[in-house]
Amino acid sequence: MVGNTQDMRVIVEQSRRMGWPMWVMNAPTDAGDAQGNATTARPPVAWAFLRPIAWAPEACSSTGDLWLYVSRDWQGSGIAMRMIRRVFRECRRHGFDAITCWILGSNRRSLSLVRACRLTRWGNLPAVVDYGGLRFDLEIWGCKLDDPVWLAHMDRLERRHARLDARRSV
Template sequence: MTYQHRLATREDLPAIVDIYNSVIPERSATCDLEPITVASREAWFAESDPQRHPIWVGHEPGKPEVVTGYVSLEPFLNGRRGYDVTADLALYLHPDHRGSGQGAQLLSHAIARAAELGFRTIATTIFASNERSLRLFRAHGFQEWGRLPAVADLDGRPEDVVFVGLPLGTRTALV
């Protein structure tokens, strides 16, 4: 299926939170162990900036109001200014839309836009056991830059975290 995407709006936040919460019980893509609330993500959404740290939502053609996934470019390592050339990428899909190509489409869009926004690097962390996500990111040129052994504990199960990154090339100006 070919998905479309658009910048997220405040009205999308409940769907974004639902998608994020859908991965929590799986213990495969986040260290949050309890569901989050829309209220708890208000500041995160308000701090996103379409010109620097955008959030895009995926949707089926002709159904822009039905959010099927999202990707965001966020400040790297607590937003310290020296890291402004790097974006921390987050990508989550609705369970009904995984394995359908949407992740690849959203990731490709984020990579292209990150370069246009002046980022030189995109980085993210993925659980070592999340082979599907690792394959997706590797297919888009991300390389493993490090492995943090047993830094997460998911209900008594130690989990390694793989740090992956993608250099985007030299960019001259930051937006």
């Protein structure tokens, strides 16, 4: 998880250096911050990148590991869903045929997002993450990008969000 702007810069640089696809979303120009305060700059409020999973990189190079971050002020605003839909539309173009998301078992927002996208829970690594002496499960969620059931769900999701975006612009 990215805690500050410097952490984000390091991740952006690593993504560029390795050639991993990366998406950054800035705050909307007319929205200000999540509380409605006017802002002059358009800081990044969300980013995502894909990289091949680390396990057996030669054998698993077409399986992507999706990282997604939304700044605390923008969580719950719908930006994560907008970002993940964009990534899913573009990930095959970058050579991936399957996507995984590795999520802390206690991260309810991220788990809700992958469930809304109809990813499947592919695995659970019990209590393998240690944050300051606290142990957490690591859940692995994923999908095959050519799964017809998943594709149909994503098409419905795209149409639904297109209708919502059209209503907002009126």
